[in-house]
Amino acid sequence: MTRTQRLLTLLQILKENRYPITAEALSTKLQVSIRSIYRDIDALRNQGAEITGEAGIGYQLKAGLLLPPLTFDETELEALILGLRWVKSNADTELKNSALRAISKINAVVAGQAQKILNQNTLFAPTTHFYEINDEIAKDLRLSLRKECKAQMIYMDGQNQSSERIIWPIAIGYMKDSQVLAAWCELRESYRHFRLDRIQSYRALENKLPYPKNYLLERWRKEVLCMPTDNF
Template sequence: MTRTQRLLTLLQILKENRYPITAEVLADKLQISVRSIYRDIESLRNQGAEITGEAGIGYQLKSGLLLPPLTFDINELEALILGLRWVESNTDKELSHSALRAINKINTVITTQHQTLLEQNTLFVPTNRIIEIDHTIAKDMRFSLREEKKAKIDYKDAQKQLSTRIIWPIAVGYFQDSQVIAAWCELRQSYRHFRLDRIISYEVLSDNLPYPKNYLLSRWKKEILKEAPDKN
């Protein structure tokens, strides 16, 4: 078994166990030394796996996304890096830092030849923000969308009228001059779009969305974008 195969097997064992598993048990399953398990755990952590625990207690893989080893051609790498550079330069701090970490992770697993090509890359994205972003609001907005939570916002419209709304977040659009959240508005009883730069405050509520986000998104596409329902 190669070390790459061993790391993937170790990862799979951790995924299948709901409770911490000791290094001794892992070593027995993989027929290697406990010291090798310690090194392998550290290697997986360096590659982005969120593994909790320590020697003598046991290890557990927390839920999250971890991609297996992938191969990219140079066009795919350029597309990935270009997109991540855009995110790094044009979104809130948390998402920007995540994009930079993703770039660094990609650089650690690609070949030296591809690293050289990327270092000499001549594809660029704008680095100057056109609008100021409230990073806390942007972060909370994405959190409520991901966790499917209602939100309470204070919003100032184009006529400078201030209102308080309870919204059901559906999608966020990133445009050249603004970020816009699409949501069902309880006040207006219809779908509305809210510009990030006009949101005065954004409070994530404990209430879950009354319908699955995918259902609300499909209704929004049908009613607002006038898309035909997907028949697949």
């Protein structure tokens, strides 16, 4: 088998084992040298796999966000690269760096014609002229969305009036010239939209949302999506 196939097989073996498995056992399963197993473990770690353990003890794959082996056709690869290039050109620093790592990971596991598509792709996403966003605020905002928890923020509205708010974050929209947070605002007791460049400070709280985020998102779609936005 090719090295790419071996890496995917190794990943699958680690995923299926609940307990650490030694490099010797892995080398027997894959019919390669123990030294090759060590190199393969390092390669998988460099690609983002959380593998615990060390030589002489055994290795184990930690549970996490790990995609199973996938294959893409040419158009799917072009769509992936175009989307990642848009993020690289338009998002905050953390997302830009994540897009670059994602492109590198895809490039590391494809071969032949697929790799040619990646390296010679001529679909590009121009930079959108967003208002400047604070990287730490953007990072904390995504954290509150993932954890489905409330957040406390200080917001400057279109009349330069500052207010402190407790919100239930729902979604982020990337508009033509701004990034917008949709949320339920406890101060206004209704759904509101907030431009990220006007958020002065933002802190994810320990308090969980009172309703599942999917429920709030669906209510927002029904009640607000087709209405004019405020607080812009």
